[in-house]
Amino acid sequence: MSINYKKFVPRPGLVNKQGRLPDPSELVCVEVPKVFDQCLIKRCLVYAEGPDTLTTDEELRSDPIANIKRYISSRDFRVRLLSIDKIPLRGDPNFKKLVLNYVISFYADYIDDNGATQSEFYEINRTDIIGRFYCPDSIAQISSSSEDDIMCDESNIIKLEMVAEALNGEITEDEAGNLVLDITLGYFIVVKCQLIVQLLIPAYDYCPTPREACEEEPEEDPCERFERAPVPKFYPDQNLEPLFQECDGTEV
Template sequence: MAINFKKFVPRPGLVNKQGRLPDPSELVCVEVPKVFDQCLIKRCLVYADGPDTLTTDEELRSDPLVNPKRYLSSRDFKIKLLSLDKIPLRGDPSFKKIILNYVISFYSDYLDDSGATKSEFFEIHRTDIIGKFYCPDSIAQISVSSDEECENEDLNIIKLEMVAEALAGEIVEEDSGEEVLDITLGYFIVVKCQLLVQLLIPAYDYCPVPREACEEEPEEDPCERFERAPVPKFYPDQNLDPLFPEYDDAER
């Protein structure tokens, strides 16, 4: 049975069943960055003096602190790509050796003896090498014009996406007697090679104007909200092993 398009409201959402969408109204060309290759860099770094290694970094130690008492946490992790070298491999220049130079920055908070919260700024400069990465060059050369000037656009994009966390922080005393903060840093970086391409996709129409929902929510009486709330659990969940583990395995 054909789906009535007039009853269908196009909007972003999950498509979880086949045959629930009407036929698209048109096929359109869109220009988007397409991912041609990606890889994951996973690092757990601790402080160590000397050249950086896969597990150590000498920039994970702070400057001398004033009367530190306890490490609290780290925040505001950011990554910035400083430089990039792409070296074509022999036999297939579409594959390249990638040399990445980037910096990770963040703040670490600690408590001093007076109870005040202080912060230290960290910048971690790193270099990683990807031995073989599919990053083809664009065949078409494009020039972009604007009102001010005409310039060539670089269609190849190397993109870094990071999730980072300070796994630990420790206040230590140096040989000089000064106290510093050492951070154990863990992070994941996804390196993507993107190329600006035209893709043919089905489309319904322009996205509809959303309903008016930017108004301030009226204040609600807390007792009314309490009356509608479900009865809470009076006891925590039990953490019990199954009585018959071999039976449960057979059921799976």
């Protein structure tokens, strides 16, 4: 079914397969950060003394905690890029060897002996090396009259995007016999090289004015919700295997 162009209102939304969009009304220039290259860093780290490796980190152990009883979970993961070294490769200076220094921080929640929830703060300093990364320098030199613009010496932008999770929290004793909390940390970091460029793109118009806030729905009566609910199972599913093998249609 095709779209009725007279009723079509350009707006943000999914483009489904039931029709096609009308022709754009104009071609416009927009200034955006364009991704020229990206790669993935995937790590699963556990506590171990000594220098950091690809699988261990000494900072995944807390300071001594006298009254810890049970680990709950970890939250508020953050990543911050501290410094970056870009070393041009021979033959093509647009490709760089990157040395990334960044810190991952988060809170670990636990229950103490009094039943109260407490938190321990972790900061994990990491260094990763990307051997070959396409990160060209900008040809144009950019200047702006706006005081709000953040001007930097680098023409390109190195950006880190992270998804992290504490896979485990173990209460153990250190060499002095103090209780400590060791965290097993798993994370994914996407490293991106971006340049501010002008792109020519098709457009329909300015974005429409958003609709007014929806009115608050009245609270539903719990008994009415209960009456509409299906009858629950009275017994769990059984874990049984077939008594006979399925026939494949061939006779023996």
